[in-house]
Amino acid sequence: MNKRLSEVEKIKITSVAFSSIVEIGDANTSSPVNRVIAVQKEGGVYSDEGFDFDRFKIFAQEPAKSPGMPIIQKNTYHHNPTIHVKNVTITGVSASSLVQIGSLKHIDSEARLKHIRILEQEQNENDLIQ
Amino acid sequence: MNYEVHNWGLNVGNVEITGVASSSVFLIGDNETIKLTSFYDTPPDSYIVGSLVPLRQAAIDEGTTNE
Numbered sequence: 100m101n102k103r104l105s106e107v108e109k110i111k112i113t114s115v116a117f118s119s120i121v122e123i124g125d126a127n128t129s130s131p132v133n134r135v136i137a138v139q140k141e142g143g144v145y146s147d148e149g150f151d152f153d154r155f156k157i158f159a160q161e162p163a164k165s166p167g168m169p170i171i172q173k174n175t176y177h178h179n180p181t182i183h184v185k186n187v188t189i190t191g192v193s194a195s196s197l198v199q200i201g202s203l204k205h206i207d208s209e210a211r212l213k214h215i216r217i218l219e220q221e222q223n224e225n226d227l228i229q
Numbered sequence: 230m231n232y233e234v235h236n237w238g239l240n241v242g243n244v245e246i247t248g249v250a251s252s253s254v255f256l257i258g259d260n261e262t263i264k265l266t267s268f269y270d271t272p273p274d275s276y277i278v279g280s281l282v283p284l285r286q287a288a289i290d291e292g293t294t295n296e
Binding site: 100102103105107119125129131132133135155157160162165169170171172173174175176177178179182183184185186187188189190191192193194195196197198199200201202203204205206207208209210211212213214216 | 230231232233234235236237238239240241242243244245246247248249250251252253254255256257258259260261262263264265266267268269270271272
């Protein structure tokens with residue numbers, strides 16, 4: 100791969116959290132994985148007991164196979180060896196995300212998010228009217 | 230099949246992003262292969278009424294039998 104130089108004059112990132120990466124420079128491979136169980140329970144959540152990843156099939160599910168790509172001969176010509184970016188402003192980078200200035204040959208990223216709502220009792224239709 | 234790409238020049242003035250989240254990628258540079266997968270399970274599919282999820286630890290703390 101003939102890669103270009105990335106030139107960024109100014110970058111401002113306010114927050115980088117939860118295993119996220121800000122990388123300046125080239126890299127070969129990145130495979131970030133993010134697994135989340137978001138529990139919203141009436142009365143509050145006091146323990147993560149019982150919320151193991153292996154209890155939910157979403158965390159074991161295989162992604163659908165992408166249709167086979169035809170084999171093509173690709174030629175890329177960089178007439179200008181530099182990518183110019185004047186200004187980048189990012190408020191937040193979170194949950195295994197990646198911000199990179201520089202080339203990255205292979206990316207294989209995965210995010211799995213399970214939402215759970217637990218109410219103490221079923222909502223009554225009459226409650227909504229009152 | 231032949232596929233030819235000419236990158237004559239790339240100049241960007243301003244990029245403003247609020248959030249990059251959940252294994253997302255913001256890349257300024259060249260790339261060969263990229264595969265982004267995401268699985269979501271949000272209500273109403275995952276809606277639970279009543280405590281069907283066993284909260285074992287909490288039951289012990291309250292002094293009830295954990296059967």
